[in-house]
Amino acid sequence: MAYEYRRLTPExxxxxxxxxxxxxxxxxxxxxxxxxPAHYLIxxxxxxxxxxxxxxxxxxxxxAALLESMSCxxxxxxxxxxxxxxxxxxxxxxxxxxxxxxxxxxxxxTSRAWNVQDGxxxxxxxxxxxxxxxxxxxxxxxxVLNYIHVNPVKHGAVDDPYAWPWSSVHLxxxxxxxxxxxxxxxxxxxxxxGRGWDV
Numbered sequence: 266m267a268y269e270y271r272r273l274t275p276e277x278x279x280x281x282x283x284x285x286x287x288x289x290x291x292x293x294x295x296x297x298x299x300x301x302p303a304h305y306l307i308x309x310x311x312x313x314x315x316x317x318x319x320x321x322x323x324x325x326x327x328x329a330a331l332l333e334s335m336s337c338x339x340x341x342x343x344x345x346x347x348x349x350x351x352x353x354x355x356x357x358x359x360x361x362x363x364x365x366x367x368x369x370x371x372x373x374x375t376s377r378a379w380n381v382q383d384g385x386x387x388x389x390x391x392x393x394x395x396x397x398x399x400x401x402x403x404x405x406x407x408x409v410l411n412y413i414h415v416n417p418v419k420h421g422a423v424d425d426p427y428a429w430p431w432s433s434v435h436l437x438x439x440x441x442x443x444x445x446x447x448x449x450x451x452x453x454x455x456x457x458x459g460r461g462w463d464v
Contacts, residue, residue: 302357325431346414
């Protein structure tokens with residue numbers, strides 16, 4: 266949303282802000298209107314979409330830390346993908362506040378560590394705020410899972426989802442097999458999910 270906002274005319278920006286004020290949403294950050302027990306798609310990006318997670322070992326370490334942080338709050342993880350500048354994770358949690366707290370800690374730790382590693386201490390913002398989407402039904406769940414798994418292809422990182430190591434597609438391949446994944450894709454294609462986030 267922040268990047269789209271920059272391309273709007275002053276009149277369009279005022280209209281966006283008017284609608285957000287009317288809905289009681291924060292003016293310049295993702296709203297989180299529902300916070301109770303649910304399945305959530307969480308999306309977070311490096312600030313300005315900088316590829317701060319470009320080193321492969323950084324993605325590997327972050328993937329493990331993200332999954333551990335969700336486990337620590339008792340959230341069940343259904344899918345994830347870590348790219349060079351953002352990630353998606355789908356979880357079932359009792360409270361979005363628990364997820365938000367875990368992400369604050371994780372983002373804080375990784376910001377400090379990566380800025381030290383990259384000689385950017387005090388000079389670089391690493392994360393932008395996270396966005397969430399409540400999963401509405403089984404079809405939406407399956408479409409989101411497929412969207413997560415195809416994300417590295419969508420962003421041009423690889424030509425085949427199986428070629429991207431930092432994804433739950435490998436877990437589903439091991440537990441259900443390629444034919445099951447193909448059938449899920451045929452039955453629940455993601456379509457234009459992710460455009461303007463899935464409204």
